[in-house]
Amino acid sequence: MSVMRTSLENRSRTVRFHLRWTLAVITILFGSIVPIAWSRVGDWTTYTNTNFIQDLHFLGDDLWCATSGGLLQLCLADESIRQYTNVHGLGYIDVSSLSVDRQGILWLGTNGGGLSTYDPFSGRWRTYTEFDGVAGKVVSAVLASGDRIWVGTEEGISLFVWNETEGDYFWKENYLAEKGVPVKNVRAFVDWEDQIWVGMDGGVARARYRHPDFVPNLQDSASWTNYNESHGLAHNRVNCFSLVGSTIVAGTDGGVSAFPESTWVSWSLGLPPSTAVYDLLVSGSKMWAGTGAGLYMYDSIWVPPPEWIPLLEGEAITALAEDSSGVMWVGTEGGGVIAAHGQDWVPYIAQGPAHNNISRVTLDDEECVWITTRPPSYPRYRAEPCRLANDHWTTFDESGGFEKGEFMPALFVDRLGRKWFGSWGFGVGVLDDGGTLTKEDDIWLHLDEENSGLKGIPQNTRYVVVTDIAQDQRGNYWFLNYLGIESGLVVCDSTLSNWTAYSVRDGLVFTEVQSLAIDGQGIKWVGARQEGMSRFDDAGTPFDKLDDDPFSAWLTYSESEPYPHTIVTDNVTSICVDKTGIVWIGTAAGIMRLSGLSFYSVSGLLNESVNVIAVDARNNKWVGTEGGVSLLNAAGDEWTHFTSTNSQLVSDNVLDIAINERTGEVWLATDLGLSRYESGIAAPVSSMEDVAVFPNPFFPEVGNGLVTFGGLADGSTVFIFNLTGDLIREIPMPQNNLNQAVWDGKNARGNEVASGIYIFLARNEQGLSKVGKVAVVR
Numbered sequence: 001m002s003v004m005r006t007s008l009e010n011r012s013r014t015v016r017f018h019l020r021w022t023l024a025v026i027t028i029l030f031g032s033i034v035p036i037a038w039s040r041v042g043d044w045t046t047y048t049n050t051n052f053i054q055d056l057h058f059l060g061d062d063l064w065c066a067t068s069g070g071l072l073q074l075c076l077a078d079e080s081i082r083q084y085t086n087v088h089g090l091g092y093i094d095v096s097s098l099s100v101d102r103q104g105i106l107w108l109g110t111n112g113g114g115l116s117t118y119d120p121f122s123g124r125w126r127t128y129t130e131f132d133g134v135a136g137k138v139v140s141a142v143l144a145s146g147d148r149i150w151v152g153t154e155e156g157i158s159l160f161v162w163n164e165t166e167g168d169y170f171w172k173e174n175y176l177a178e179k180g181v182p183v184k185n186v187r188a189f190v191d192w193e194d195q196i197w198v199g200m201d202g203g204v205a206r207a208r209y210r211h212p213d214f215v216p217n218l219q220d221s222a223s224w225t226n227y228n229e230s231h232g233l234a235h236n237r238v239n240c241f242s243l244v245g246s247t248i249v250a251g252t253d254g255g256v257s258a259f260p261e262s263t264w265v266s267w268s269l270g271l272p273p274s275t276a277v278y279d280l281l282v283s284g285s286k287m288w289a290g291t292g293a294g295l296y297m298y299d300s301i302w303v304p305p306p307e308w309i310p311l312l313e314g315e316a317i318t319a320l321a322e323d324s325s326g327v328m329w330v331g332t333e334g335g336g337v338i339a340a341h342g343q344d345w346v347p348y349i350a351q352g353p354a355h356n357n358i359s360r361v362t363l364d365d366e367e368c369v370w371i372t373t374r375p376p377s378y379p380r381y382r383a384e385p386c387r388l389a390n391d392h393w394t395t396f397d398e399s400g401g402f403e404k405g406e407f408m409p410a411l412f413v414d415r416l417g418r419k420w421f422g423s424w425g426f427g428v429g430v431l432d433d434g435g436t437l438t439k440e441d442d443i444w445l446h447l448d449e450e451n452s453g454l455k456g457i458p459q460n461t462r463y464v465v466v467t468d469i470a471q472d473q474r475g476n477y478w479f480l481n482y483l484g485i486e487s488g489l490v491v492c493d494s495t496l497s498n499w500t501a502y503s504v505r506d507g508l509v510f511t512e513v514q515s516l517a518i519d520g521q522g523i524k525w526v527g528a529r530q531e532g533m534s535r536f537d538d539a540g541t542p543f544d545k546l547d548d549d550p551f552s553a554w555l556t557y558s559e560s561e562p563y564p565h566t567i568v569t570d571n572v573t574s575i576c577v578d579k580t581g582i583v584w585i586g587t588a589a590g591i592m593r594l595s596g597l598s599f600y601s602v603s604g605l606l607n608e609s610v611n612v613i614a615v616d617a618r619n620n621k622w623v624g625t626e627g628g629v630s631l632l633n634a635a636g637d638e639w640t641h642f643t644s645t646n647s648q649l650v651s652d653n654v655l656d657i658a659i660n661e662r663t664g665e666v667w668l669a670t671d672l673g674l675s676r677y678e679s680g681i682a683a684p685v686s687s688m689e690d691v692a693v694f695p696n697p698f699f700p701e702v703g704n705g706l707v708t709f710g711g712l713a714d715g716s717t718v719f720i721f722n723l724t725g726d727l728i729r730e731i732p733m734p735q736n737n738l739n740q741a742v743w744d745g746k747n748a749r750g751n752e753v754a755s756g757i758y759i760f761l762a763r764n765e766q767g768l769s770k771v772g773k774v775a776v777v778r
Contacts, residue, residue: 040694040708041664041680041738044648046070046085047388048093048673049352052376053331055097056321057106059120063321063329064106065337066095068376069356069673071108071118074337074348076323081350084118085673087648089125091116093356093672101144101169107151109139115151115158133171134158141199143189148209150196152186157198159218173219180221190241190248197248199238203228204250232264233257235274242280244287244301251277256289258304270308271296281320281328288328290317295330312338312345334381354384354395358669360411361658366435369658369667370419371674372408383408385421385429389437398439402429402446409514411656412469414477422466427454428479445496453492453499455484468516476542478524480513488513489526489534491542500543502536507554509534517575517583525583527572532558533585557599567592567599576613576621584621586610591623606630606641611654617661617683624654629668642677650675664738680738685713688770691762697775700745700752707774709741709762716741716764723757745776754778 048069055066065072070093071084086093092113099107108116114129114137128134134151141152147162149169156176160169177184188199194210204227207218216223228236235254242249248259253276255268271277272293279290287298287306294313298306312330315338319331328340336349355373362370369388375381382404385396403426410422419431427448434441448464449456456463465482472478475494481487481501488511489502502508508526515527524536535555541547548554557567567585574586583594590608592599607627614622619634628643644652651672658667664682668675691711698707709718712733718741720729728747733740741762746752755778763769 040704041678041740043678044087045676046087046093046648046650046673047353047393047676048083048085048356048650049334049354050083050350051332051336051352052334053319053337054095056319056329056331056337057098057100058321058323059100059104059106061324062120063323063337064098064100065319065331066098066108068094068111069352071095071098071106072350073120079348081348083350083352086644086650089116089118089127091125091127091129093650096138096140097142099142099144099149101149102146107142107144107149109142109151110137111140112137115139115142128171133160133174135174135176140185140187141189143191145189145191148191150189150191152183152189152198154185156181156183157186175218179219181219182221182224182226188238188240188250190243192243192246192248197241199241199250201237202226203231203233203236204238227259227264232266234264234266234268237276239277240279242282242287244282244304247304249280249287251280251289251291253277256280256306260304265305267305268308269305270298270310278316278318279320279331281322283322283326283328288320290320290330292316351391351393353386353388353393353674354397355381356673357671358655358674359383359408360656361667361669361674362411362413363658363660363667364413364419365417367660367662368437369674370411370413371669372411372421374407382406383423385411385419385431387437394437394439396431396439396442399429399431399444402426402444404429409465409467410469410480412471414471415475420469420477422469422479424465425463427452427464428466428469447496452496453487453490453501454479454481455487455490455501457483458485461485467514470516470518472518472522472524472542474522474540478516478518480516480526482513483511487511489516489524489536493543498543500545502545506545506548507534507536507556509556509558515572515575515586517577519577519583520581525575525577527575527585528570529572530570531560532556532567532570533572533575568601573610574612576615578615578621579619584613584615586613586623602632602636604630604632604639606639606643607652612656614657614659616659616666616679616681617664618681620681622657622659622666624657624668626653628652629654629657647677648675649677680740682739685711685739686768688713688716688762688768691770691772693760693772693774697777698745699777701778706742706744709743709760710739712739712741712762713764713766713768714739715766716762716768718743719761719763721759721761722753723759725759728753728758752778 050067050069050072052068053065057064061076063074073082092110094111095108096111097109106118114134117126135158136153136155138154143150149160151158158174159172161172163170175181183198183205185201190197195206195208198205205224207224208216234257235252237253238250240251250257254274255271257264258267276292277289281288287301289296294315295311295317296308297311298308316333317330318333321329330338338345338347355375357374358371359374360372371386387394405423405425407424408421412420421429430445432443454464466479467482468480470478477492479490481490486503487501488508492499510528510531512529513526514529517525526534559566559570569587569589571588576584585592591602607625609626612624621632623630631640642649651670653671654668656669661683664679666677666679716733718731731741758774761771
């Protein structure tokens with residue numbers, strides 16, 4: 001103990017003079033401490049579109065929405081919107097259905113992660129999977145009815161029942177098609193007079209689950225009665241149910257059918273022919289139908305059959321709900337929620353990307369995030385570019401005549417800050433936003449087969465596909481012109497006036513080109529979907545083919561003969577050049593690195609099907625695969641893996657990666673949304689002016705009990721002093737390239753420090769330093 005005291009006293013004398021000026025010029029005011037919003041290393045954030053509504057349910061004054069991008073809560077009291085994703089505890093991001101049990105707990109069916117529950121009163125989440133009895137990962141229907149929870153999946157039905165002793169619901173049994181029960185691909189339920197009615201892709205099934213004389217066995221196929229189009233159903237695909245008195249009404253992909261007695265009859269008069277009906281709702285004497293063609297209403301349900309009246313045409317209405325004031329709320333396919341306030345329909349649209357299938361992601365010089373999306377259906381929706389700036393999303397649905405098509409495989413920001421979008425079929429769109437966030441300043445340019453050197457495909461010369469874009473050291477732009485006629489690799493100068501195309505005839509490996517990289521020597525590396533990869537050295541004269549050396553200008557790397565330089569597979573999906581100039585190749589069968597003319601396979605990947613490789617500020621490699629993300633350290637001897645199971649990554653299918661080298665943020669584009677990971681692996685800093693303390697004030701009993709000092713220079717040490725200048729803790733920065741150090745609120749003896757203001761000094765051996773204050777509140 002005495003040795004420690006002596007060491008601290010000596011250290012205190014050494015650094016005390018650094019604090020003299022600090023205590024003289026800094027006025028310490030408890031009220032002057034302002035909390036700083038800062039993400040911690042290891043934190044995840046999910047960004048999704050929550051405007052594709054799949055189910056609605058009111059609980060008090062809150063409207064809960066099942067969406068393809070998570071769970072959405074709309075509070076009517078203040079019209080605030082809150083989104084819940086996998087980061088909060090949701091088992092899977094795509095929520096297909098929801099129901100509320102008698103305890104007020106939300107039961108959520110998901111399209112890939114089983115069943116989740118959320119208690120809005122306690123904030124508790126639970127997930128039920130196949131290990132918990134749920135009959136499959138895809139849950140398309142949930143109904144909480146009395147002491148039972150009915151769960152519909154692709155394989156059949158799972159039943160949860162209330163246990164009074166335990167005060168909870170527990171799985172009881174499954175009714176599976178593979179066991180002979182005639183239920184499969186379940187889409188809807190209704191519980192009426194002790195019978196469960198089931199809507200499926202193959203019609204309707206019903207069974208009595210409670211009888212006064214015996215206990216029904218629903219695992220016996222004889223307990224079930226089935227109906228389909230031969231029994232009068234409008235369509236075999238049944239999406240929803242409602243009740244009109246004692247009459248079961250079903251919404252199908254072909255209209256509305258009712259079951260007044262023993263057979264099904266049509267209730268589709270007034271609906272467009274073959275209209276899909278997604279939801280039905282009865283309110284007083286009115287009945288509402290949400291359809292693929294819009295919202296329809298029937299004014300007198302007691303005088304069947306109905307004749308439907310159109311109210312909102314042209315908008316796909318997927319869900320219906322009514323609040324306690326009688327206001328009708330409708331969920332749409334992409335347009336959020338719409339409420340009928342008097343004669344006006346008021347939309348409520350949540351912030352987010354245009355779609356959840358994120359094709360590409362990149363950052364501009366202002367650290368705005370840019371993405372391209374792939375819509376769920378085309379041509380109903382387009383592959384809109386989107387920007388995230390200051391936590392606000394902007395969708396560029398108007399782009400100066402640039403038709404964006406169904407897919408944008410290329411996204412690039414040039415040295416002038418212009419954004420380049422390569423489309424599947426419509427050439428290239430170039431956005432000059434003038435460095436502002438207002439669309440009024442935007443100038444769009446469209447490059448196609450008429451005004452550029454880009455070429456269409458043999459089947460359609462106007463159909464121009466561009467799969468990747470890059471810029472060389474001279475400012476020339478390079479394009480991969482997929483299947484272009486007598487094209488493949490295209491270059492133009494910075495004025496966009498001089499164009500040259502390279503094809504298989506020149507030495508390009510194949511026309512189905514998909515990945516491009518340019519190394520420090522100006523060598524172009526081109527990966528193809530077949531036949532491998534090309535290396536092209538234009539000798540600094542890209543617009544002059546005559547000086548290209550026939551023996552060394554083009555080299556082909558393939559697993560096929562007769563090429564001498566072999567790679568593991570010919571499907572090259574990604575090429576990346578690291579900080580030391582080494583070329584890394586991602587393929588459908590793993591990754592390789594190229595040193596000289598030799599390829600070296602790199603083992604240890606989480607999944608061999610590689611989509612993208614990215615390099616961070618410390619030369620670590622981030623590999624996005626169909627099974628998650630694998631991180632290889634700079635030394636090449638240690639892997640770290642991230643999946644949707646062991647982390648809060650929104651989906652395992654990682655399509656693209658962008659890295660903010662200043663902050664260490666890693667942006668991951670997936671087929672289910674955009675994930676942001678706070679890796680903390682940032683570039684070395686040359687100044688400590690931006691050192692920040694978070695959280696500040698520091699409440700040790702809240703969160704993980706640590707306060708972080710961020711933005712430190714390499715080799716820094718943080719010294720903590722009390723207001724009298726006594727050194728109470730010395731914290732060396734870990735050797736992990738995170739530019740951070742953490743303090744647990746304790747002194748050097750391991751005792752908790754008292755509430756109050758403390759001074760910190762961050763300093764490294766090169767003389768960089770920063771002095772500040774942190775408040776501890778217990």
